[in-house]
Amino acid sequence: MTGLPAESVLFSWAFEPVPAIGLLAAAVVYFLGWRNLHAQVPWRFPVERLVSFLGGLAVIFVALASPLDAFAGWLLVVHMVQHLLLTMVAPPLLLLGWPMLPLLSGLPRGFAREGLAPFLTSPALQRFGRFLVHPFFAGPLFIASNLVWHTPALYELALRFPGWHQVEHVCFLGTAILFWWPVVQPWPSRPALPRWAMIPYLLAADLQNTALAAFLSFQGGVLYQTYALAPRISGLSAADDQAGAGAVMWVPGSIAYLIPAGIIAMRYLSPRRRRHPRELQAPRAPAPPRRRFDLLRAPVVGPVMRWKYFRPVLQSVMFALAAAVVLDGLFGPQASPVNLAGVLPWLHWSGFSAIALLAVGNLFCMACPFTFARDLGRKIFPSTREWPRTLRSKWFAVALLAGFFWAYEFLNLWDSPWWTAWIIVFYFAGAVLVDGIFKNASYCKYVCPIGQFNFVASLVSPMEVRVREADVCASCKTHDCIQGNSSQRGCELLLFQPRKSGNMDCTFCLDCVKACPHDNVGILAVAPGRDLVADPRRSSLGQFARRPDIAALVLVFVFSAFANVAAMVAPVRDLEDAVRRSLGPQTAGLLWFVVFVFSVVVLPLALVRACGWISSVGSGQKLPSLASGFSVALAPLGFAMWAAHISFHLFSGVLTPWPILLRIARDLGLGTAVPDWNVPAPVFDGLPGLQILFLNVGLLFSLWIYWRKSLALTRRAMPVFLPWALLATALYAAGIWLIFQPIDIPGGINPP
Amino acid sequence: MRRLLAIALLLAAPALLRADGGITLGQIDRDGLRVTVFAAPVPIRVGPLDVTLLVQEIPSNQPVTDAVISCSVQKVGPPSPVPVRLPAWCSTIAPGARIPATAVHSRNKLLSGAYLPLTEPGSWELRIYITRGPTSFSASLPLDVAAPQQPLSTWWPLIALVPAAILLYVWRAFLVREKRRPI
Numbered sequence: 001m002t003g004l005p006a007e008s009v010l011f012s013w014a015f016e017p018v019p020a021i022g023l024l025a026a027a028v029v030y031f032l033g034w035r036n037l038h039a040q041v042p043w044r045f046p047v048e049r050l051v052s053f054l055g056g057l058a059v060i061f062v063a064l065a066s067p068l069d070a071f072a073g074w075l076l077v078v079h080m081v082q083h084l085l086l087t088m089v090a091p092p093l094l095l096l097g098w099p100m101l102p103l104l105s106g107l108p109r110g111f112a113r114e115g116l117a118p119f120l121t122s123p124a125l126q127r128f129g130r131f132l133v134h135p136f137f138a139g140p141l142f143i144a145s146n147l148v149w150h151t152p153a154l155y156e157l158a159l160r161f162p163g164w165h166q167v168e169h170v171c172f173l174g175t176a177i178l179f180w181w182p183v184v185q186p187w188p189s190r191p192a193l194p195r196w197a198m199i200p201y202l203l204a205a206d207l208q209n210t211a212l213a214a215f216l217s218f219q220g221g222v223l224y225q226t227y228a229l230a231p232r233i234s235g236l237s238a239a240d241d242q243a244g245a246g247a248v249m250w251v252p253g254s255i256a257y258l259i260p261a262g263i264i265a266m267r268y269l270s271p272r273r274r275r276h277p278r279e280l281q282a283p284r285a286p287a288p289p290r291r292r293f294d295l296l297r298a299p300v301v302g303p304v305m306r307w308k309y310f311r312p313v314l315q316s317v318m319f320a321l322a323a324a325v326v327l328d329g330l331f332g333p334q335a336s337p338v339n340l341a342g343v344l345p346w347l348h349w350s351g352f353s354a355i356a357l358l359a360v361g362n363l364f365c366m367a368c369p370f371t372f373a374r375d376l377g378r379k380i381f382p383s384t385r386e387w388p389r390t391l392r393s394k395w396f397a398v399a400l401l402a403g404f405f406w407a408y409e410f411l412n413l414w415d416s417p418w419w420t421a422w423i424i425v426f427y428f429a430g431a432v433l434v435d436g437i438f439k440n441a442s443y444c445k446y447v448c449p450i451g452q453f454n455f456v457a458s459l460v461s462p463m464e465v466r467v468r469e470a471d472v473c474a475s476c477k478t479h480d481c482i483q484g485n486s487s488q489r490g491c492e493l494l495l496f497q498p499r500k501s502g503n504m505d506c507t508f509c510l511d512c513v514k515a516c517p518h519d520n521v522g523i524l525a526v527a528p529g530r531d532l533v534a535d536p537r538r539s540s541l542g543q544f545a546r547r548p549d550i551a552a553l554v555l556v557f558v559f560s561a562f563a564n565v566a567a568m569v570a571p572v573r574d575l576e577d578a579v580r581r582s583l584g585p586q587t588a589g590l591l592w593f594v595v596f597v598f599s600v601v602v603l604p605l606a607l608v609r610a611c612g613w614i615s616s617v618g619s620g621q622k623l624p625s626l627a628s629g630f631s632v633a634l635a636p637l638g639f640a641m642w643a644a645h646i647s648f649h650l651f652s653g654v655l656t657p658w659p660i661l662l663r664i665a666r667d668l669g670l671g672t673a674v675p676d677w678n679v680p681a682p683v684f685d686g687l688p689g690l691q692i693l694f695l696n697v698g699l700l701f702s703l704w705i706y707w708r709k710s711l712a713l714t715r716r717a718m719p720v721f722l723p724w725a726l727l728a729t730a731l732y733a734a735g736i737w738l739i740f741q742p743i744d745i746p747g748g749i750n751p752p
Numbered sequence: 753m754r755r756l757l758a759i760a761l762l763l764a765a766p767a768l769l770r771a772d773g774g775i776t777l778g779q780i781d782r783d784g785l786r787v788t789v790f791a792a793p794v795p796i797r798v799g800p801l802d803v804t805l806l807v808q809e810i811p812s813n814q815p816v817t818d819a820v821i822s823c824s825v826q827k828v829g830p831p832s833p834v835p836v837r838l839p840a841w842c843s844t845i846a847p848g849a850r851i852p853a854t855a856v857h858s859r860n861k862l863l864s865g866a867y868l869p870l871t872e873p874g875s876w877e878l879r880i881y882i883t884r885g886p887t888s889f890s891a892s893l894p895l896d897v898a899a900p901q902q903p904l905s906t907w908w909p910l911i912a913l914v915p916a917a918i919l920l921y922v923w924r925a926f927l928v929r930e931k932r933r934p935i
Contacts, residue, residue, distance in 0.1 A: 005817050008861040070860035118927040160794055229776060231788045231806050232813050692910045700917050740903035
C-alpha cells in the first residue's frame with residue numbers, strides 16, 4: 001500500500017467489547033486452569049501450552065480487530081490473510097494448548113460440577129463429540145465450508161451484511177477447529193484413525209486449497225463485485241488483488257498443511273519416542289488448595305483496601321464531590337444538563353454504583369459521604385439512645401424508599417439541580433441527626449433509602465464480607481467483630497460475622513475486618529444468590545421468609561425499577577400529557593400519584609398474594625412465609641432492570657461533567673476555556689443487546705432460585721414454581737417492551 | 753464430551769463480532785478530489801445512519817486525511833403520515849444537525865465517519881461539506897429510507913437465549929436423573 005498514510009492504516013484497530021471480553025474471559029479461564037494443572041503435572045502442561053493457547057487467542061484478536069479487518073472490504077488479499085489466520089494459524093495454536101482440561105479446571109468448581117458435568121459425562125454426547133472431530137466428518141466439513149463461502153453469492157452476502165460476515169467467520173473458525181483436532185489430537189482425546197492417516201487427510205485439504213487458489217489466481221475476471229467497485233487505495237487493480245489473494249491462499253496455505261504432514265511423516269518413520277522418566281516415575285503432585293478469591297488478599301488492591309485510612313480517604317473524596325454538587329445545585333444555572341447536580345448524582349453515581357454492585361458489592365456505602373459527616377458529627381453529639389423498638393424493622397425504610405422514587409418521578413428531581421442539592425443537604429442532616437441521637441448505625445440500617453437500595457441490589461453481588469475459616473471463629477471468645485475493642489469499633493449494623501450470610505444490611509465499612517484479632521474476615525467471592533436459595537437464619541436479620549418488611553423492600557425495589565423506566569418512555573409520556581390536557585394539571589397529578597401507588601404498592605402486593613396463595617395450595621406451606629421468602633427471589637430481576645436502565649443513562653451521559661467543570665472554572669474566574677456542550681454520547685448500537693442480556697440473566701437467576709426453593713419445599717415442585725415463574729416472566733416481558741421504547745434523556749445530552 | 757465444551761468456549765468468543773459492511777452510496781469528483789460515500793445499514797432504514805467517506809486526490813488516488821468533513825440529513829418531500837418511533841439510542845442525536853465526520857467514528861482510519869439520525873421513512877438527502885485548504889465544496893446524495901425494523905426482529909436471538917438456557921437446564925436435569933436411575 002505504497003503512498004498510504006501509514007499512521008491511518010496502523011491505527012485502524014477496532015475495539016469491540018463483546019469479542020474482546022470473550023477472548024479475555026477464555027484467556028483468564030484457561031490461565032487459571034493451566035496454573036492448577038501445571039502445579040500437578042508440569043510435564044503435561046508446560047509453559048509452551050499456555051503460550052500456544054494465548055497465542056491462538058491473540059491471533060483471533062488480530063484477525064478480527066486489527067487493520068486486517070478494517071481493510072478486508074477493500075482488498076481481497078487482506079481479506080484472505082484474515083481468513084488464513086482464522087483457519088490455519090489460530091486453531092492449531094489453540095489446540096496445541098490442550099485446552100479441554102485447563103478450561104474445565106479454570107471454571108468455578110460448582111458450575112463445572114453441577115452445570116457441565118452431566119453433559120460431559122453423557123455417553124450420547126460423548127459419542128456426538130467423537131463424531132464431530134472424526135476425520136471422516138471434520139475434513140469434508142472444513143473443505144465444504146471453504147468452498148461454499150467462496151462462491152460469489154455467499155462471499156458478497158458476507159461483505160454486504162455484518163451479520164453474515166460474523167456467520168462466515170464462525171463457520172471458518174469452527175470448522176477449522178474440528179479439522180485440526182485429529183491432526184493435533186489434544187490430550188486426553190484419543191485418535192479415531194492411525195496417525196499415518198493424517199498425512200492423506202492433510203494432503204486432501206491441501207488439494208482443495210490449491211484448486212481454489214488456482215481458480216482465484218487464473219480466473220481472469222473479478223469474481224467478487226464488491227472488490228471491483230471498491231475504491232483503489234493501492235497500486236493494485238481489482239484483478240491483481242484477486243490474483244494476489246489466490247497466491248496468498250496457495251503458498252502460505254499449502255505450507256500450513258504440508259509442514260504438519262511432514263512432521264507427522266518424520267515422526268512416524270523415526271524410532272518410537274521413549275516416555276520421559278518423569279512421566280513414568282514422578283508421582284502426581286497434590287492439587288494446590290483452592291481458596292476462595294479474597295479481594296483483601298488480592299495483589300495491590302488488597303493492601304490498599306486494608307490501609308487504615310482507605311475508607312476515610314474514599315469518603316472525603318465523595319464528601320468533596322457532594323459539596324461541589326450542593327454548591328453548584330444551589331448557586332449554579334438551574335438547567336440540569338449544565339449543572340453538576342443534574343448530572344453527577346443521577347447519571348454517574350447511579351451508574352458506577354451499579355457497576356460496583358455487579359463486580360464486587362456495596363462499594364457505594366463503603367464510600368458513603370453521609371456517614372463521613374456523621375462520624376464527624378459524633379464528636380459533638382453523644383448518640384446514647386437506642387433506636388425505638390417499634391421501628392426496628394424495614395417498614396419505615398420501605399416507606400422512605402417508595403417516597404424517594406415518587407419524588408424522583410413527580411417532582412422531576414433529575415431536572416432540578418436546586419431540589420437535588422437540598423435532598424443531599426437533608427441527607428447529611430438526617431445522617432448527623434439520627435446517628436447523633438441513636439446508637440450504632442441506625443440511619444443506615446433503618447432509614448437511608450439509598451442504603452436500602454444498595455442492600456437489596458447487593459443480594460446478587462459476587463462478593464461478601466465474611467469469615468475466611470469457620471473454625472477460627474468457633475474458638476473465638478472475644479467476638480470483636482461485633483463488640484469492637486479498644487482501638488476499633490465492631491459492626492454497627494449488628495451483623496455477627498460467624499452467622500452473617502449474604503449482603504443484606506452490610507455497608508462494606510470493613511470495621512469487622514479491622515476489629516477481628518485473628519485476621520479472619522475478608523471480602524470473599526461467593527456464588528451470587530446462594531443465600532437467597534438456602535435462606536438461613538442470619539445474624540440480626542433472621543430468615544427472609546419471616547421478614548415481610550424485607551419482602552416489601554424487595555418488591556418496592558423491583559416494581560420501582562419497571563415504573564421508573566415506564567415513566568420515561570414515550571408511550572407513557574404521551575399518555576401522561578393527554579391526561580394532563582384533559583383533566584388539568586392538579587387532577588392529573590393526583591391521578592398519577594394514585595397510579596404510582598398502585599404500581600409500586602398495590603399491584604405487587606396483589607400479585608405476590610395471588611402467587612403465594614396458589615403456591616401454598618400446592619405445597620401446604622403457610623401463605624405469609626411462602627410469600628415473603630419467594631418475593632425476595634425477584635431481587636435479581638429487579639436489579640437487572642435497574643442495571644439495564646442505568647447503563648443507558650451512563651453511556652449517554654458519561655462525558656457530560658467535563659464541559660460543566662469548564663463552565664464552573666469560568667464562573668469562578670479560574671479558567672477561560674469555553675465549554676463545548678456538544679458532548680459525544682458513546683451510546684453504541686449494541687446497547688439494547690447489553691440491556692437484554694442484563695434482563696436475561698436477571699430472569700434466569702430468579703427462575704433458578706424459584707425452582708430450587710420449590711424443590712426444597714416439596715417433591716411436586718411445579719405447582720409451587722409456576723405462579724412465581726409466570727410473575728417473573730411477565731415482568732421480563734414488560735422490561736423488554738420498555739427497552740424497545742424511545743426514552744427521554746434526563747439531562748446531559750443536548751443542553752440548551 | 754470435553755471436546756464439545758472446548759469447541760463451544762472457543763466459538764463463543766468471536767461469535768458476536770461486527771464486520772465491515774455497508775454499501776457505496778456514490779462517488780463525487782470535484783475540485784481535484786474524489787469522495788466515495790459509504791452507508792450502513794443495508795438497506796438504509798429509519799434510525800442511526802452510519803455514514804463514512806473516503807476522500808482521495810485525483811488522479812493519484814492518494815487518500816486525504818486532512819480534510820474537514822461534516823454531513824447532515826434533510827427530509828425531502830412531505831413528512832411521513834405514520835409517526836415512527838426511533839429506537840432509544842437514536843434520541844441522543846439531534847436530528848438535522850450538521851455533524852462533523854471524523855476518523856474517530858470509523859474503524860478504517862482512512863475514512864471519516866458520523867452517525868446521523870433518520871427519523872422517518874421516505875426520501876432524504878444526505879449533504880456533505882468538505883474543506884481542504886482553500887478548497888471548499890458541498891454535495892448531496894439521495895437516500896431512500898425504509899421503515900425501521902421492529903426491534904424484536906433485530907434482537908430476537910438474544911431473547912431466544914432464555915428459552916434455550918431453560919431447555920439446557922431441563923436437559924441437564926434429565927441427564928442427572930438418567931444417571932441416578934438404578935441399572
